[in-house]
Amino acid sequence: xxxGVAPGIPALxxxxxxxxxxxxxxxxxxxxxxxxxxxxxxxxxxFGSVSIPPSDTLxxxxxxxxxxxxxxxxxxxxxxxxxxxRLPRVLMAMLAGGGLAVAGATMQGVLRNPLADPYVLGxxxxxxxxxSLAVLAPLPVGLLGLGFGQLLAFVGAVVAVALVWRLSRASxxxxxxxxxxxxxxxxxxxxxxxxxxxxxxxAQLRQIVFFLLGSLATATWQQVAVAAPLIIVGVLxxxxxxxxxxxxxxxxxxxxxxxxxxxxxxxxxxAFAALVTAAAVATCGLIGFVGLxxxxxxxxxxxxxxxxxxPLAAVFGAAFLAVADLLxxxxxxxxxxxxxxxxxxxxxxxILRRVRTGYEL
Amino acid sequence: xTELRLHDVAxxxxxxxxxxxxxxxxxxxxxxxxxxxNGAGKSSLLRCISGIVPVSRGMVTLDGVPLAELGRxxxxxxxxxxxxxxxxxxxxxxxxxxxxxxxxxxxxxRGPTAHDxxxxxxxxxxxxxxxxxxxxxxxxSLGERQLVLIAMAVAQQARxxxxxxxxxxxxxxxxxxxMDLMADLNDREGLTIVAVLHDLALAAHYxxxxxxxDGGRLVGDGPPAQVLAPDRVRATFGxxxxxxxxxxxxxx
Amino acid sequence: xxxxxxxxxxxxxxxxxxxPTVGLAVALVTGACTAGAxxxxxxxxxxxxxxxxxxxxxxxxxxxxxxxxxxxxxLTITDDEGTAVTIPHQPNRIVSLTPASTEELFALGDGxxxxxxxxxxDYPAAAKALPHVATYQGVIMEKLVAAQPDLVIAxxxxxxxxxxxxxxxxxxxxxxxxxxxxxxxxxxxxxxVGEAAGQLPAASAMTAAMQSRxxxxxxxxxxxxxxxxxxxxxxxxxxxxxxxxxxxVADMVVLAGGTPITTGDPNSYTIALEKLxxxxxxxxxxxxxxxxxxxxxxxKRPGWEHLTAVVDGAxxxxxxxxxxxxxxxxxDGLAALALAIxxxxxxxxxxxxxxxxxxxxS
Numbered sequence: 001x002x003x004g005v006a007p008g009i010p011a012l013x014x015x016x017x018x019x020x021x022x023x024x025x026x027x028x029x030x031x032x033x034x035x036x037x038x039x040x041x042x043x044x045x046x047f048g049s050v051s052i053p054p055s056d057t058l059x060x061x062x063x064x065x066x067x068x069x070x071x072x073x074x075x076x077x078x079x080x081x082x083x084x085x086r087l088p089r090v091l092m093a094m095l096a097g098g099g100l101a102v103a104g105a106t107m108q109g110v111l112r113n114p115l116a117d118p119y120v121l122g123x124x125x126x127x128x129x130x131x132s133l134a135v136l137a138p139l140p141v142g143l144l145g146l147g148f149g150q151l152l153a154f155v156g157a158v159v160a161v162a163l164v165w166r167l168s169r170a171s172x173x174x175x176x177x178x179x180x181x182x183x184x185x186x187x188x189x190x191x192x193x194x195x196x197x198x199x200x201x202x203a204q205l206r207q208i209v210f211f212l213l214g215s216l217a218t219a220t221w222q223q224v225a226v227a228a229p230l231i232i233v234g235v236l237x238x239x240x241x242x243x244x245x246x247x248x249x250x251x252x253x254x255x256x257x258x259x260x261x262x263x264x265x266x267x268x269x270x271a272f273a274a275l276v277t278a279a280a281v282a283t284c285g286l287i288g289f290v291g292l293x294x295x296x297x298x299x300x301x302x303x304x305x306x307x308x309x310x311p312l313a314a315v316f317g318a319a320f321l322a323v324a325d326l327l328x329x330x331x332x333x334x335x336x337x338x339x340x341x342x343x344x345x346x347x348x349x350x351i352l353r354r355v356r357t358g359y360e361l
Numbered sequence: 362x363t364e365l366r367l368h369d370v371a372x373x374x375x376x377x378x379x380x381x382x383x384x385x386x387x388x389x390x391x392x393x394x395x396x397x398x399n400g401a402g403k404s405s406l407l408r409c410i411s412g413i414v415p416v417s418r419g420m421v422t423l424d425g426v427p428l429a430e431l432g433r434x435x436x437x438x439x440x441x442x443x444x445x446x447x448x449x450x451x452x453x454x455x456x457x458x459x460x461x462x463x464x465x466x467x468x469x470x471r472g473p474t475a476h477d478x479x480x481x482x483x484x485x486x487x488x489x490x491x492x493x494x495x496x497x498x499x500x501x502s503l504g505e506r507q508l509v510l511i512a513m514a515v516a517q518q519a520r521x522x523x524x525x526x527x528x529x530x531x532x533x534x535x536x537x538x539x540m541d542l543m544a545d546l547n548d549r550e551g552l553t554i555v556a557v558l559h560d561l562a563l564a565a566h567y568x569x570x571x572x573x574x575d576g577g578r579l580v581g582d583g584p585p586a587q588v589l590a591p592d593r594v595r596a597t598f599g600x601x602x603x604x605x606x607x608x609x610x611x612x613x
Numbered sequence: 614x615x616x617x618x619x620x621x622x623x624x625x626x627x628x629x630x631x632x633p634t635v636g637l638a639v640a641l642v643t644g645a646c647t648a649g650a651x652x653x654x655x656x657x658x659x660x661x662x663x664x665x666x667x668x669x670x671x672x673x674x675x676x677x678x679x680x681x682x683x684x685x686x687x688l689t690i691t692d693d694e695g696t697a698v699t700i701p702h703q704p705n706r707i708v709s710l711t712p713a714s715t716e717e718l719f720a721l722g723d724g725x726x727x728x729x730x731x732x733x734x735d736y737p738a739a740a741k742a743l744p745h746v747a748t749y750q751g752v753i754m755e756k757l758v759a760a761q762p763d764l765v766i767a768x769x770x771x772x773x774x775x776x777x778x779x780x781x782x783x784x785x786x787x788x789x790x791x792x793x794x795x796x797x798x799x800x801x802x803x804x805x806v807g808e809a810a811g812q813l814p815a816a817s818a819m820t821a822a823m824q825s826r827x828x829x830x831x832x833x834x835x836x837x838x839x840x841x842x843x844x845x846x847x848x849x850x851x852x853x854x855x856x857x858x859x860x861x862v863a864d865m866v867v868l869a870g871g872t873p874i875t876t877g878d879p880n881s882y883t884i885a886l887e888k889l890x891x892x893x894x895x896x897x898x899x900x901x902x903x904x905x906x907x908x909x910x911x912x913k914r915p916g917w918e919h920l921t922a923v924v925d926g927a928x929x930x931x932x933x934x935x936x937x938x939x940x941x942x943x944x945d946g947l948a949a950l951a952l953a954i955x956x957x958x959x960x961x962x963x964x965x966x967x968x969x970x971x972x973x974x975s
Contacts, residue, residue, distance in 0.1 A: 049755040077761045084784055085754055112450045138775070147779060202880060204771045210751070217751060218776040220783055243472075247464050250447040256413055257444075258517075259437030259465035304451040305460075307472050333750050 026308040029301055033315035037094070040322035044090035045082060048329055052078050084221070092219035092227065093325040093336075094318035096280040097290050099231040101317025102310050103273040103280075104291025105298075106238050109245035109306060110269050111176055118277040118291035121183040121270070122160035125190035127281040130156025131211040132197035135204045145222025149211070150282045157278035160190060165270070175252065175266075213335030214287035216325045227283045234276035235314055241269060245306035289340040290317055293348050300352075320344070364389055365410065365521060365553070370419035372405050372577075379405035380577045383419070389520070390551040392544070394564040394585070397574035398598055403557040406574065407523050410555065412436050423521075437465035441519035443510050445526050446503070455493045455501070458509050459484055462516030484516035488542055504535025511542060522546070524556040528563060536560075540567045561589060561602070573597060683813040690809060693769050693792045693802065700787045703811040704764035708757060710747050711768040713940030714791065714806050715740050718766075720819065720941040721812045728760040736934065736942075752777040762786060766806055796864050799939040800824060819941060826944040827868065830964050834870030834951040843871035843954055844894035844922070845936075848901045849914070852883040862900075862937055869951040870958070871896065886916050897922040898953050900937065902930030902971055929953040932971040 046057055052074075060082045062068040103118035111120070119125075130152035141148045168175075168182035198208055244265040247255040252262050280287070294317040295309065302308050321340065328339040370383040380402045387393055395403050408414040409421060412428045421428045423439060431439075441462070449458075462484065463477040473481075485491060488508045493501065498509055507527055514522055524543070528536040544567055546552045558564045564571055565585040573581030573588050575597045581588035594602045689699045708729040709715040715734040718727055724739055729746035746757040751774045757765070765781055767773035769792025781788050789809050793799040800820040807816020843866050847854040856862035858875040866873035874892045876884045897920070899906055908928045917923050931953045935946035945966040951958055952966070 049753050050759040075761070077759050080758050080784060081755050085758060108451075112448070114450055147776065149776075200880075202882060207771055207774065210774070217754065218780050220780065222783070243464060243467060246461060249451070249453070250444070250449075250458075250461065253413060254442070254444050254447060256433060257411055257437060257440075257442040258461060259432075259434035261433055299451060303457060304453050305457055332748065333753055335750075 026302050026312070029298075029312060030308075030315065033312055033319065036319040037315055037322075040094070040319045040326070041090055044093070044322050044326050045086050047326060048081065048086055049332065050081060052081065057082055088221045088224045089216050089219040089325065090322050091224050092283060093216050093322040095224070095227055095231045096216070096284045096287060097294075097321025097324075098314040098318035099235060099276040099280045100287065100291040100321075101294040101313040102235045102238055103277045105295035105306070105309055105313045106245065106269050106273040107291075108295055109248060110266055110273075111180060112248065112251070113176075113180070114296065115292070117288070118273065118280075119286070119288075120187075121164045121179070121274065122187040122190060123157040123274060123277045123281065124286055125187040125194060126156035126158075126160025126163075127153040127278065128156070128208075128212055128286060129160075129190045129194045129197065130154070131285075132194055132201065132208045135201055135207045136197055144226045145220065146226060146282065149207075150223075153211070154278050154282035156190075157281055158274065160186060161270070161274040161278075165267075210335070211285045214285035214337035215333075215335055216284055216328075217333055219283070223283045227279045230279035231276050234272045234279070235310075237272050238269065238276070239307075239310045239314075241265065242306035242310050244269060245310075249304065285337070287321065287337050287340060289337070289344045290321055293344050294320055297348065364424055365555075366422045366425075367410070368420050368422070370409060370416050370421060372402070372409050372414060373417040378577055380409065380574075383579055385572065385579065385582070387521075387553060387555060389553055390547065391570060392547045392554045392568050393556070394568035394571045395555060395557045395574065396559075396561065396564055396571055396588070400576075401574040402577040403574055404525060405577075407442070407525055407555070407557055411440050411442050411523055434465050437517065437519070439519050440521045440523060441514035441517040443507075443514045443522065443524040443527060445529060446506065447510065449499045452497050452499060455490060455496055455498050455509055456481060456485060458498050459512045459516050462513040462518075465517060480518065481516050484512045487515055487546075488512040489538075502535070504531045504538065507531060507535065507539055508542070511539070515546070519552075521553045521555070524554070526557050526559055528558065528560060536563065543567070561585075561594075565589060683808065683811055686811065688808070690789065690805065692789045692805070693798075694790045696790065698787050698789050698809075700764060700809055702763070704762075704787075704809070706760065706762045706764075707810060708746055708760060708762040708765045709734070710752070710766060710773045711791065712736070712740075712934075713938050714766040715743075716938070716940040716942065717803055717806055717816075717819075718810065721807060721810065721815050723810055723812065726810075728762055729757060747773070747777075752781070754780060757781065757786075758784065764789070764809055766791060766809070768792065793939050794859075794861055796827070796861065796868065796943075799861070799943060802939065803941065823941070823944045826964060827947050830944065830947050830951055830960065831868040831870075833960060833964075834868070834955070834958060837870050837955060837958065840870055840872045841895035841927075841954065842874055842892065843869075843896045843898060844874045844889065844892070845898045845900055846906070846911075847882065848904065849906065853886060853889060854882050855884050855889075857882050861939070865936060865947060865950055866898075866954070869947055869954050871950075871954045890916065890920065893920055894922045895925070895927060896954050897928045898950065899928060899930040900933040903933050929956070930971050932969045935966065935969070 045061070046052075046054055056074040056078055059070050060074060060079050063070040063072070064079070064083055100118050104116070107116040107118055107120055108114060131149045133156075134147075134149035134152040139148050141151070143151055146154070164179070164183045164186045167186065168179045194208075198205055201208055244255075244260055247258045247260040248262070248265070256262050277291075295313050298309055298312045298316060302312065321336070324339045324343060325336050327343065328334045328336040365385075365387040367383050367385040370380060370385075371378065372380040383406070395406060397403050405414065409416050412421070412431075412433070415429070423431065423436075428436065460473060460477070460481045463473055463480060467473060467477065485494060488511050490505070490508055490512060493505065493509075498506060501509065511524075511527070522543075527539050527543075531539065540563055543554055543556065547554050556568070558568075568585060570583065571581070571585040571588045572579065573593065580597060581593055589602075591602065594600060686703050687699060687701045689697050691697055705726050706728045707718060707723065707726050709718055709727060710731055712731070712734045715727065715730045716736050718724060719737050719740065724737075727740075727743055730740055730743045731747040732745040733749070734740040734743070744756065744760060746753055746760055754777070763786075765786055765788045767778050767781075767788050767790045769790045772792070773790070778788050778790060787809075789805065791802040791805060793802045800823060803820050803823075804813065804816045807813050807819070845856050845862055845866055847856070847862075856866070856873055856875050858877055858879045860875070860879070863873040863875050874884075874889070874894050876882060877888075897911060899908070899911070908930070911917060911928050912923055922928055931949050932946075935942045936950050937946070948960055948964055948966040949969075949971075952960070
């Protein structure tokens with residue numbers, strides 16, 4: 001383009017920087033996120049149902065993780081608590097929280113709907129139905145440290161999304177509308193199956209309800225080892241395709257005009273979002289709110305561009321769930337889904353009311 | 362430069378034929394209006410030029426290369442489409458919308474570079490939206506939003522610009538603004554412009570060449586005064602109208 | 614798989630909270646379609662394995678004589694889920710996750726070895742003072758680990774969350790899961806727990822005593838000329854909860870000289886009112902008395918006024934914890950149940966249940 005910049009008018013980036021207050025620059029937000037993550041890790045290891053002196057906690061970590069020669073003055077149970085209970089649990093919370101936040105941001109972008117969350121295409125109902133079938137007919141089957149219920153939950157989630165995808169292809173509606181409505185229909189059908197299972201479960205109802213409310217209480221190193229590769233790889237791939245999410249922001253046709261292979265990208269984005277969600281749901285049950293609200297909170301600060309949004313959502317989602325889990329643990333094992341809703345919803349409403357960033361919903 | 366050629370093109374959606382027997386050549390730096398009644402196939406024409414819709418017969422070539430052989434990204438670097446309007450589900454700033462135009466040029470992981478940001482800034486300036494940087498695009502008027510979408514196409518740095526009814530829903534001031542901008546882009550940067558218009562007067566005033574479609578077929582191609590002769594207008598649109606020849610440019 | 618002796622309620626049976634909350638949970642799902650509940654009273658032939666305990670005439674026990682010597686440690690036992698559990702040495706820090714096993718360990722004199730129980734363990738009084746490492750929500754894993762147990766007794770059929778059992782085992786803690794669906798199985802479990810704790814002789818003696826007491830009570834109760842139809846009410850509101858077919862509670866009712874009215878389905882604890890009306894119990898035993906249900910409440914229920922038990926005033930409260938808890942006081946529970954079913958039954962002093970807060974039927 002030969003039009004030159006008129007003299008005296010500042011370059012765009014300067015102008016953008018001038019209109020963006022310091023605290024909202026992506027780099028600073030990222031730094032805050034990493035600090036929050038570190039704080040969540042530290043507090044998650046330091047606090048729990050049993051109080052362990054911080055000096056002991058630090059000594060245990062130094063001795064076992066870093067190999068420092070420290071005199072062992074703590075009881076073996078403290079070591080088990082810190083290394084076998086708290087550490088895998090905090091890591092699991094971070095994995096699930098980060099994964100769900102990124103999956104939620106992806107679903108919102110692909111479906112171009114601010115109310116979308118990771119569960120909108122039937123993942124929740126499929127996973128819940130799978131878990132409840134395992135409660136009805138428990139088989140002593142396990143794989144890679146996951147119990148029968150968790151395996152069925154994972155399979156249920158994946159099958160549900162695949163089913164929604166196949167069925168929506170036959171729809172004559174616009175592709176997004178068809179997808180959403182099919183997701184709703186399949187989800188409702190699976191939920192009916194879940195309700196039936198709950199009625200039939202009789203005395204075992206409690207276990208199904210436990211799954212529905214989400215919990216990190218049974219996180220073990222084995223589960224972390226299984227979930228981590230799925231979630232980390234999925235999140236990395238989604239972050240790599242963030243450009244496609246941006247292109248989709250103005251609609252399918254515009255995205256195609258911007259050079260995007262729309263059908264292919266949509267499949268990739270939905271598939272990996274579903275995979276990450278299924279891994280989170282299988283290991284932790286249904287934890288709501290994280291996937292819906294964390295992306296919105298990030299957008300309020302740095303805007304909808306996917307390339308900063310996805311990594312920041314991962315970091316803040318991880319910190320958020322780790323803190324929520326800590327708060328769930330302290331009074332005696334509340335289901336974490338309740339805590340995420342109780343702390344997240346008012347916080348979100350507050351932000352909506354007070355902040356005028358130019359990114360209001 | 363960019364030469365667009367449609368040879369014996371037919372476009373069908375299932376059983377319905379939208380375009381047939383289409384022969385069209387648009388030379389570089391031309392400014393062409395596509396006219397016709399509703400259902401004449403104007404949008405289908407734009408879609409097959411941009412490659413969104415495949416042709417059922419014939420060939421569309423860009424600089425001699427068939428569109429089918431170019432990938433979507435390659436097409437996007439050469440052809441920019443300005444949509445009529447878009448839904449913005451999330452709050453998004455003006456400069457971020459315009460920055461989307463750089464997507465065909467960006468690498469996956471790297472993201473936008475300083476060069477990209479400079480192009481975006483220049484595009485915003487070019488369409489006259491300087492004062493709107495930092496504002497939520499959803500708060501702009503329809504006319505201003507159309508300018509944002511044009512800026513996005515400009516940032517795409519494509520040589521061929523396709524516009525689908527850019528002045529629909531716009532008030533007179535913005536209609537003129539958009540039309541002036543298009544003429545300017547064509548005159549100064551030599552961008553090839555193909556615009557579907559419903560407003561015959563605007564077309565006649567701003568475009569040296571008009572192409573008339575009726576029932577999927579090309580029924581006129583030439584200067585507006587000729588294409589929009591009264592008997593042609595009556596036959597195609599079913600309305601008695603005259604092309605006014607007063608002044609430097611014709612009007613209807 | 615047999616159902617547990619007691620329906621595993623979806624919420625803790627706190628006073629007054631149980632039935633409304635369970636009712637709400639079930640109401641939240643699509644209409645409860647209970648399996649066709651037949652209320653034909655169980656046949657008069659002795660039920661299943663109970664035959665070994667019930668005798669037509671009072672005879673000594675016919676169950677196999679228990680092994681009286683404790684095997685040495687390290688010890689591998691098979692728990693009720695079929696899992697082989699290895700206990701490396703005689704436990705001296707035991708966590709009990711069921712009220713019954715807590716009672717048993719106190720009864721065996723091992724109360725001092727208990728380092729944790731659940732918050733619903735209420736007998737003996739000392740159990741309430743133990744650290745509570747589990748609640749109805751589940752095991753508080755950090756507290757359990759901090760207690761450093763070398764043996765954990767857990768409840769099967771979902772009483773202790775299966776995920777918690779797996780978690781504890783993955784931390785290297787020996788967990789023995791017990792679950793009994795019949796009266797002989799209860800006694801076998803008491804011996805199993807005793808063996809795990811290194812107290813098999815004492816446990817065997819305890820169960821032998823219980824066995825002979827229960828045989829004697831059953832003989833007297835079943836020698837009565839009539840065996841009235843009995844509905845053991847576990848809870849009401851909005852659904853009616855009673856014993857499942859072939860369940861432990863139904864077993865107890867038979868031994869206590871009654872003919873149990875069950876839900877007709879081994880997997881269901883709910884019975885429709887119409888079915889109950891057709892079955893027309895002659896006696897209603899209020900197992901939910903401790904949770905706030907009184908005789909006056911039952912009489913007021915719409916549709917219940919024509920039941921024979923209501924008309925005759927044969928609604929009798931009972932201390933649910935001794936009747937349905939599969940623990941050392943089960944013989945007392947059998948006696949209490951027999952007296953509730955037939956207040957005119959005369960039991961010798963050594964077979965009478967101890968006085969409880971529940972008003973004894975007059």
